[in-house]
Amino acid sequence: MKRTLLLSFLLMVTFLQVALAQTRSVSGRVTDQKSGEGLPGVTVLLKGTTNGVSTDADGSFALSVPQTGGTLIFSSVGMNTQEMPIGAATQMNVSLAPSNRELSEVVVTALGIEKDKRTLGYATQEIQGAAVASKSEPNVLNALQGKVSGVSINGASGLAGSSTNINIRGITSLTGSNQPLFVVDGIPISNDTDRTNGGAAGTLYGAQTANRGADIDPENIASISILKGPAAAALYGSRASSGAILITTKSGANVNKKLEVVVNTGFNFQTVLGLPDFQNDYGQGTGGTNTTTGGLGDILTGNANSWGPAFGTTPTRANGLLLANGSSLPYQAYPNNIRDFFKTGTLWTNGVQLAGNNGTSNFSLNVNSTTQKGITESSNLQRTNIQLGGGTTLQNKIRLAGSVNFSQSDQLAPQTGNGGSAFGTLATVPRSFDLQGQPYQTATGANLYFSGRDNPYWNVYNTNTASNVTRFINTASISYDILPWVNVLYRAGLDTYTDRRKQIAALTS
Known part of the structure; x- marks a missing residue:
């Protein structure tokens, strides 16, 4: 028995030596x-x-x-x-040696994996973060205008912080949502536009608040991939039936073994575009007359239309331009009374980025501030974004990565929509009404305008909506390379926000 065990041991040692050799x-x-x-x-x-x-x-x-x-x-x-x-x-x-292949051929897929664009079985288009940030738009969707084929992007209004609508390859549903799914660092997030007022007519009185995709600062984006066609629904379900927008935030992965500090600032002017052409031949009144109560010359008691006497008409009691006391009613055209209601808006962005990479670990810290003053009074947006992202590879080839995105947005927006808003009444201001020179409120602060209508200036100052949004988008992932061509990945995320709003509708409005 001992001889058998000894022989077995010697054979094992021999085979081991052969294997090692x-x-x-x-x-x-x-x-x-x-x-x-x-x-x-x-x-x-x-x-x-x-x-x-x-x-x-x-x-x-x-x-x-x-x-x-x-x-x-x-x-x-x-x-x-x-x-x-x-x-x-x-x-x-x-x-x-560096490859001569263009970087644009490598895209980030829906699962966050870099692949050659030519090997994909679905339509996609990628935009680098630098191209998005260069447009100095506070809303990342507006920054995509003119950069993506087959995509329609339309802003709800030109006011500060207003929402933006995006459709990929047209409208596909008459009853459901036609908005694509937003995915940040592999985690689906909300791009809802929450209405202030409920009911079927709720949008007729509310302000234009932002879609939640506007909480993402363009300066924090490394790349955006637009996923078109049914492949989006196959990966993310019915929520992505209208496509998907995949956003990858900065993580310092592209910084080559160094510490990098980037400071950016931008200042832009915004002006109103596309006002209609107004006639300036006839002033306040109707049927060629402009009569005021008792012929006393209080123009706010007259008709608010602009089909009164032609400018230059001889004043008479019949056409209302000759007052009861024998004086003439001031009556001239104000060609820019509507255009001058709008002002030059400004957009000021400031930020700093700190990024580093030592080969196995990388990080990126971005702090950005956006201040937008709109093209009307009571139209403002103040947003602060802080983003921290990074990753590290452990000795056992386990890869840890994550990101934290914080945004704080404060928006003030005037009422829009129906005829009672400033923009509803603005188009009907008589051509002879000095909108900028006439007082818009009484000594007690009440509305001062034609009966049953709000003065546009009084409306924007006294009827508006303030929105305060605090949001966190957090992601974390762990991956392991089983083989050079086999990877196991687990990813988790959290998207949460609070939106506090205060809507004011002043008395007599």
């Missing part, structure tokens, strides 16, 4: 041909097998290979793949 270790370092620095994350694969490793932060690697023969394949995103026969070498140092 069939493999050996090859180590080395992979560097950038241009800079000479080590390349982290390069895949080193034994050709024809699944045996491979990734280089560490310094570009170094060690891999078990056969005793004889074999070829190593060195590959990395953005670099040319290189193959090298092992031969009898135990030390292999390789320099990789």
Whole structure:
């Protein structure tokens, strides 16, 4: 029995020695041909097998290979793949050259994976974050106008912080939502436009508040992918039946082994565009007359239409231009009384970004402020965004990543919609009414205008909606490379916000 055990042990040792003699270790370092620095994350694969490793932060690697023969394949995103026969070498140092392939061919898929655009089975289009931020638009959807094919983007109004509507490949439903699904760092988020007033006629009196996609600061975006066609619904369900907009926030992954500080500022002017052409031949009144109560000349007691006497008409009691006391009613055209209601708006953005990457860990901290003063009074937006993102690769090839996006938005918006709003009555201001020169309220603060109507200035000052939104969009993920071509990923996220609103409708409005 003892002899059998001894022989078995000797045979095991012999087989183990033979097995050990069939493999050996090859180590080395992979560097950038241009800079000479080590390349982290390069895949080193034994050709024809699944045996491979990734280089560490310094570009170094060690891999078990056969005793004889074999070829190593060195590959990395953005670099040319290189193959090298092992031969009898135990030390292999390789320099990789940058790939000539255009970066625009590599897109982020719906699952957050970088792939060659030509290998995808569905239509997609990617826009880099720099192109989005360059338009200096507070709403990221407005920044996409003219940059994406097959997509219709329309703002609800020109007021500060107003909502924006987006449709991908037209309208597909008559009863359901036609808005695409928004996905930030792999987590679906809300892009709702919450109405202040309920009921079927709720939109006729409320202010134009923002869609929740406006909480994302364009300066925090690394890239945006527009997912078109049924592939979006296949990945995200019925919520993405109208397409999906995939937003990847900054994480410092593109910063090459350095600490980077970027300060940005922008200042833009905004003016009203597309006012209609108004006639300036006839002033206040109707049927060629402009009569006031008792012929006393109080124009607010007259008719508010603009079909009174032609300008230059001789004043008479019959046409109302000659008052009871024998004086003439001031009667002239004010061609710009509606245009001058609007003012020049301003948009001021300021921000700072701190980003770093040491090869295995990366981070990005962005703090941005947006101040917008609209093209009318009581139209303002103040938004603060703080974004922290990053990731790290552990020694056991586990990858941890996450992001925290905080936004605080304060919006003040005048009433819009029906004829009772400033914009509803503005188009009917008589051509002879000095809107800027006449008082818009009494000594007690009451509305001063034609009976049954709000003075446009009084309306914007006294009938408006204030919105205060606090929002967090948080994501976290953990992934593990089982093999160089097999990855397991788990992702979780949270999207939560509070929207506090105060709507004012003053007495006598």
